Structures are given as structure tokens and as C-alpha cells.
Amino acid sequence: MTAKPLGVRIRKGATTLSFLAPVLIGIAVFFLYPLGSAVYFSFTKFDLLSVPEWVGLENYRKMADDPFLLQSIRNTLWMVVVFVPVRIIGAIGLSMLLTQFKRGAGFFRTVFYLPALIPPVAATIAFVYLLKPGTGPVNHVLALIGIDGPLWFNSPAWAKPSLVLLGLWAIGDLMVIFLAAVLGVPASLYEAASLDGANAWQRFRLITLPTIRPVVLFAAVTGVIYTLQYFDQAAVAGSIASGQATVGGGISTNFGFPEGSTFTYPLWLYTVGFRYNALGYANALAIGLFVVALAVTLFLLRRAKAFSGEES
Amino acid sequence: MTVLIDAPLLVAAPAPDQRYRRQRRLAWIARHSIAIAVAVMFVTPVAYLVLLSLMTSDQALTSDYWPNSWHPENYVRIFMVTPLPHYLLNTLIYAVSVTALVLLSSVPAAYALAKVKFRGGNALFLVVIGMMMLPPQVVTVPLYLMWANVGLTGSLWPLIIPALFGDAFTIFLLRQFLLTIPSEYLDAARVDGCGEWQTLLRVVLPMARPGIAAAGLFQFFFCWNDYYGPLVYTSENENSWTLSLGLASFHSVHHVDWNLVTAATVLAMAPLIIIFFFAQRAFVQGITLTGFKG
Numbered sequence: 001m002t003a004k005p006l007g008v009r010i011r012k013g014a015t016t017l018s019f020l021a022p023v024l025i026g027i028a029v030f031f032l033y034p035l036g037s038a039v040y041f042s043f044t045k046f047d048l049l050s051v052p053e054w055v056g057l058e059n060y061r062k063m064a065d066d067p068f069l070l071q072s073i074r075n076t077l078w079m080v081v082v083f084v085p086v087r088i089i090g091a092i093g094l095s096m097l098l099t100q101f102k103r104g105a106g107f108f109r110t111v112f113y114l115p116a117l118i119p120p121v122a123a124t125i126a127f128v129y130l131l132k133p134g135t136g137p138v139n140h141v142l143a144l145i146g147i148d149g150p151l152w153f154n155s156p157a158w159a160k161p162s163l164v165l166l167g168l169w170a171i172g173d174l175m176v177i178f179l180a181a182v183l184g185v186p187a188s189l190y191e192a193a194s195l196d197g198a199n200a201w202q203r204f205r206l207i208t209l210p211t212i213r214p215v216v217l218f219a220a221v222t223g224v225i226y227t228l229q230y231f232d233q234a235a236v237a238g239s240i241a242s243g244q245a246t247v248g249g250g251i252s253t254n255f256g257f258p259e260g261s262t263f264t265y266p267l268w269l270y271t272v273g274f275r276y277n278a279l280g281y282a283n284a285l286a287i288g289l290f291v292v293a294l295a296v297t298l299f300l301l302r303r304a305k306a307f308s309g310e311e312s
Numbered sequence: 313m314t315v316l317i318d319a320p321l322l323v324a325a326p327a328p329d330q331r332y333r334r335q336r337r338l339a340w341i342a343r344h345s346i347a348i349a350v351a352v353m354f355v356t357p358v359a360y361l362v363l364l365s366l367m368t369s370d371q372a373l374t375s376d377y378w379p380n381s382w383h384p385e386n387y388v389r390i391f392m393v394t395p396l397p398h399y400l401l402n403t404l405i406y407a408v409s410v411t412a413l414v415l416l417s418s419v420p421a422a423y424a425l426a427k428v429k430f431r432g433g434n435a436l437f438l439v440v441i442g443m444m445m446l447p448p449q450v451v452t453v454p455l456y457l458m459w460a461n462v463g464l465t466g467s468l469w470p471l472i473i474p475a476l477f478g479d480a481f482t483i484f485l486l487r488q489f490l491l492t493i494p495s496e497y498l499d500a501a502r503v504d505g506c507g508e509w510q511t512l513l514r515v516v517l518p519m520a521r522p523g524i525a526a527a528g529l530f531q532f533f534f535c536w537n538d539y540y541g542p543l544v545y546t547s548e549n550e551n552s553w554t555l556s557l558g559l560a561s562f563h564s565v566h567h568v569d570w571n572l573v574t575a576a577t578v579l580a581m582a583p584l585i586i587i588f589f590f591a592q593r594a595f596v597q598g599i600t601l602t603g604f605k606g
Contacts (some may be wrong), residue, residue: 015508019424020436022417026477031443034451034458035442041454094350100343110592112350117584118358119537122577126357129364129574135375137360169357176599229447232539236560259328266449273453274544282453290450296447301438 038290041283048266048277051072059284067113069285071260072268075160079230079264083164084223088216091174094181096204098175109179116172122233127166128153128240153241156261163262174219181215182208221300234262265289326393358581365575372570386575396576398551399558405533406468406542406554413475414482414531415524421478422486425441427498437487444517452544459545464547469543481534482527488601490516525597529591533584555580 004012013281017024021278042059044052063069095113098105098108115123130153140150152159189207239254255271256263263271269289273282364372365386367379390396424430425437457472493516501515517524539556546552559580562573588595 012508013430016424016428016430019420019428019508021513022476023421023478026417026474027443028476029438030455030474031439031446031451034454036455037454038451095345097343097350101347104344104347108351109345113596114585114588115357117356117533117588118581119539119556119559119584121537121539121559122580123357124545125559125573125577126361129570130360132355135373137356137375137377140375166471169354173599176596180600205333225445225447229449231449232556235543236539239560266447266488268447270452274456275320279453279457286450289447293445293447293450294442297442300445301441 035290038283038286039279042287043147043280044283045278045280047279052280055280059281062281063284063288068260068263068268072263072265075226075261075263076230079163079227080224082160083167083227083230084220086164086172087167087171087223088219090168090171091178091219092182092212092216094171094175096208097161097184098179109176110118112175113172115170118170120170121236123170124233124236125240127162127169128237131162131165137302139215153237154258156259159237159241159258159261163237166233166237174223177219178207178215181212185211218300221296221303224296225293228289228296229266230264234264234267235270238262258289355394357460358578359401361574361578365402365571365578367571369569369571372574383571386571387579390572390576390579394562394572394576395553395558396552396555396579399553399555400579402468402546402552403536403554403556406471406538407532409472410535411528411531413472414479415528416529417478418482418486419475419517419520419524420512423516424492425483426487426490427495428508428518429491440480440483444484448540456544465545467552468542468546468554470545471535471538482531485527485598485601486520486523487532489526490520493519522597523601525591525594526601529587529595530598536584556598 001035041052043056045055045058046052048056098109098112118126130136133139133149133151133154136152138152142149151164152158185208189211190203193203193207235255238257242254242257253275255267265285266289269282269285272278272285360377363377363379366382366384367376368381368383371380425433425440455470456465459465464470464473497515497519498511501511506514537556538554539560542554542557543554546554547557559573559576562576
């Protein structure tokens with residue numbers, strides 16, 4: 001085998017480059033450059049009108065005694081610990097339910113999937129109305145069966161569980177992924193287990209679950225990534241449930257309502273940057289978020305074969 | 313012992329057969345009741361919104377859920393008493409232009425990553441994954457400053473221009489799809505003297521249509537639903553607001569007109585559901601591709 005002549009190799013390289021040029025520019029301008037700037041800005045202090053002034057590690061020191069930051073970390077952790085597993089269990093449950101149907105599966109699949117299409121802002125508005133403490137139908141129905149419904153989005157204790165309900169409703173994407181995985185479990189395994197006298201729960205626990213474990217892992221990691229950037233629903237729920245008249249950019253004055261219980265980490269980052277204009281500090285918060293997201297991503301990359309760039 | 317479990321199916325003994333049938337019927341009823349109950353829970357929020365949107369503004373403030381009188385004209389009124397047409401137009405401009413540009417810039421890159429061997433290909437793919445996983449909030453402030461420096465904040469441009477340079481998720485999705493196209497087709501084209509670009513345009517593109525459709529749909533839906541991007545770049549200028557941003561602040565302006573707020577909300581979701589019914593297959597396939605493979 002002789003190496004290809006230089007001219008051919010250059011031409012081939014140029015062709016490859018022509019495929020990739022826009023994306024390479026994009027990576028440099030919209031990813032690497034802002035990422036580098038964020039690192040630099042995190043050591044400075046400035047607002048929209050002033051130039052960055054070097055302050056060393058002061059922003060990072062400030063993070064240690066920022067009570068709102070602590071609260072937002074707690075809120076985001078709460079979401080990671082509750083939101084992610086609840087959604088996974090819900091999605092597995094629904095996909096198992098769908099596999100029980102020979103006829104009608106298509107109909108139910110569509111119905112279960114549809115809410116995932118609905119714009120998060122619209123879905124959040126729907127849930128705030130649905131769960132209105134005074135006039136919402138949910139508490140109305142609960143009252144009919146003798147339960148005094150909670151204040152939902154208006155209660156610091158119930159605001160995050162309400163967001164979990166909203167997330168469960170919009171579970172369609174995850175459900176479709178699990179459905180494909182569950183349907184991919186070889187039927188012969190189930191038949192063998194049935195012959196051995198395994199009941200439905202045993203078949204699920206001993207066959208389905210181990211087989212779809214890689215998908216569960218994938219869903220858990222991407223779920224954590226998604227939760228780290230959880231913004232829209234928390235922002236909209238807070239500002240609409242608060243019921244105060246604010247417009248447009250001023251919408252952020254109601255972020256975190258009630259009592260900071262919906263202040264997720266990215267929400268706090270946005271507030272620091274765009275409402276308080278503490279741009280240096282906001283970048284320090286951004287770097288904190290980046291480090292955590294990177295760690296989670298690296299974990300996924302190490303575990304998942306599908307991401308290694310190999311064809312399997 | 314194990315044979316006995318299936319015995320009722322084979323042996324025509326009347327009593328066990330009946331019991332078996334009854335059991336099956338009970339199981340049938342059980343799973344249908346569960347599925348219907350869940351389906352009702354999934355449909356209720358949307359049904360409730362639609363009903364509210366057809367009430368008078370007075371009734372919408374009560375705890376009723378059935379309109380005393382029907383007011384479909386609410387859907388006309390929101391176009392006249394609110395800036396909804398403007399939001400709608402901005403959303404369409406944003407979603408359509410970004411979808412077209414992202415596909416144009418991402419298809420060749422995805423093709424190179426899936427089917428062309430080159431040094432650094434794996435590393436580049438890892439960078440794409442990293443961009444996909446990166447929370448957008450990490451780079452928001454530097455990007456905002458960048459757009460502010462060129463005087464484009466307050467417009468849709470900061471949301472549209474980056475589409476010229478590809479989108480990580482679209483590249484990822486398309487690459488996964490292109491991997492499923494057998495390389496033999498490509499080799500045949502190359503043997504016939506096609507260059508890489510010709511191979512892409514003449515052989516790969518026609519075969520990749522379902523994948524491109526799915527990627528385009530996802531991108532369109534993402535833009536239509538996007539709240540964070542428009543909030544960061546356009547909130548200072550109401551002329552550039554999109555539906556999501558408008559809806560979120562709509563409530564505070566028209567907070568006693570729940571019927572109008574809900575009508576606008578229903579309008580924001582309707583196009584997506586209609587598109588979904590026409591393109592369901594491409595959609596489900598696309599979601600499955602984003603999942604785990606191998």
C-alpha cells in the first residue's frame with residue numbers, strides 16, 4: 001500500500017473542511033469564545049456600563065455567603081433528587097402499560113405523548129390555572145371527596161411538587177424512548193421466564209429492567225443535565241402564580257415566587273446577571289454550573305458506548 | 313409443573329377454561345381502565361384551557377368549568393385587543409428561518425462526522441456532544457455582551473444568526489440517522505466518480521429525508537417553544553417578542569381576562585399538535601434516535 005499523493009490528500013482535506021467550516025466557526029464564536037470569556041469575567045467585577053475590573057477570586061468567595069445561592073442550589077438539588085427519578089419511573093410505567101395492548105396502543109401512545117409537544121410556557125400557564133387554590137378544578141374535585149387541597153404554586157412547600165406534576169404530564173419524549181427499549185427486549189426471554197413460572201412483576205424485575213438498564217442510565221444522566229438548566233417552567237410558574245402586574249423584562253421581579261421556593265440555580269444566575277447587572281458574579285455562577293454539567297457529561301461519555309463515536 | 317400453566321389453553325376441560333377466560337377478561341378491563349384513567353388525566357389540562365377560553369371573562373374568573381354561553385369570538389378578540397399577531401409573526405420568522413439555516417449548515421457537518429474518515433473526527437464529535445449538554449445559561453452573559461457590542465440586542469438577530477453555524481443537537485441527531493445508511497451506497501457512488509459533495513447531494517440526501525424531516529421538526533418546535541432565548545435577547549424591545557415571551561407576560565397585562573389568556577395559550581399549542589398529526593412517524597423515529605443506541 002502506498003500513501004496517497006499529497007495533492008489528493010490536500011484535496012480530500014479541503015472537501016472535509018468545506019463540510020465542517022460553518023460548524024467549526026460556530027464552535028469557536030458561540031462556544032469556545034464565550035466559555036473563555038465567562039472564565040475571565042468570573043474574576044472581574046462590572047455591569048453593563050462599566051469595563052471589567054480584575055478582582056481575583058472575590059466572586060467565588062462571595063458565593064460562599066450568598067443565601068439566595070444556597071437556596072437555589074437546594075432547590076435544584078431537590079429537583080435532581082425528586083424530579084429525575086419520578087419522571088423515569090413514570091415513563092417506564094407508561095411504556096409498560098402500552099406494551100399490554102395489542103389494539104389501541106397507538107391511540108393511547110398519542111394521547112400520552114401529546115403534552116410533551118405543548119410549549120412549556122403554555123403548559124405552565126395551564127397548570128397554574130388548573131391548580132389555582134381558590135377556583136382551580138383540581139382543588140374543586142379534591143374538595144368533593146373531602147380533601148382540603150394544598151395551595152400548589154402559591155405555597156413554598158408545594159410549588160416544586162407542582163412543577164414535578166407538570167413534568168410528569170409532559171413525559172412523552174422519555175416515554176417514547178423507554179417504549180422503544182421495552183419493545184426491544186427479546187420475546188424469547190419472557191417466554192422462558194413464563195415457563196419457569198415467573199409472574200408479571202418478576203418478569204419485569206428480572207428481565208425487562210436489567211435489559212433496559214443502559215437506557216435508564218442514559219435517561220438519568222440526561223435528566224440531570226436537563227434539570228440543571230431547568231428554567232422556563234420555574235420562571236413562568238413563579239411570575240404567573242404571584243399574580244402581580246409585571247411586564248416583559250420586569251417579569252423577573254417575580255422569579256422564585258413563593259418565598260424563593262422556585263429559584264432554581266439558572267434562575268438565580270439570570271437574576272444576578274440581568275436584574276442586578278452583577279455580570280462578574282453571574283459569570284462565576286455560570287462557571288460553577290459549567291463544572292457540574294461537565295462532570296455529569298463526562299460520566300455519561302465514559303459509560304455510554306453510543307457516544308464514543310464508534311458504530312456498534 | 314410448568315406445562316400445567318399453559319394447560320387450559322390446550323385441554324378443552326370446560327371449568328378451567330371458563331376461569332381462564334374470566335381472568336383474561338378481568339385483566340382486559342383492568343388495563344383498559346388504567347389506560348383510560350391516565351388518558352383522561354393527560355387530556356384534562358388542555359380540555360380545561362379550551363373550555364375556559366370559550367367563556368365570558370366574568371365566568372372565566374369563577375370555578376366553573378363548563379361555559380354558560382359559548383364565545384368562540386374570544387379567538388378573534390385576542391387578535392384585535394392584544395399584540396398577538398405581532399408575537400405570532402416574530403415566532404414564525406424565528407422558527408422558520410432558524411430551521412432552514414440550521415439544516416443547511418448542519419447536514420454537511422453531520423455527513424462528515426458520520427461517513428467521512430478524518431483526523432480529529434472523534435474529538436470533534438465529542439465537542440458537539442459537549443455543546444449539546446452545556447446548559448445555555450453558562451455562556452449567556454458573554455454572548456449577550458457580544459450581541460450588545462454590535463448593537464443587535466432587542467432584536468431577533470442574536471437568535472437567528474447562530475443558526476448559520478450549525479446546531480449541536482441537530483448535528484447529533486442527523487449523524488445518528490446517517491450512520492444507519494449502509495456505506496455501500498456511498499462507496500458505489502464514489503466508484504462512479506462522484507466527489508464527496510456530489511455523493512452527499514445525490515445519494516445521501518434523498519435517503520436521509522426522514523432523518524432531516526425529524527431534525528427539522530425538532531428544530532422548529534424548539535424555536536416555537538423557546539422562552540429563554542427570546543427572554544434574554546428581546547425582552548428589552550416588545551416589538552421583537554415571540555409567543556412564549558408574550559404569553560408569559562400576557563397574564564399580567566390581561567390578568568382579569570382569563571378567557572383571553574387561555575385562548576392565546578390554546579393558539580400557541582394548536583399548530584404544534586396539528587403538525588404532529590401530519591408528521592407523527594418522523595417524530596417518533598426522531599425521538600427514538602436521540603435515545604440510547606447499541
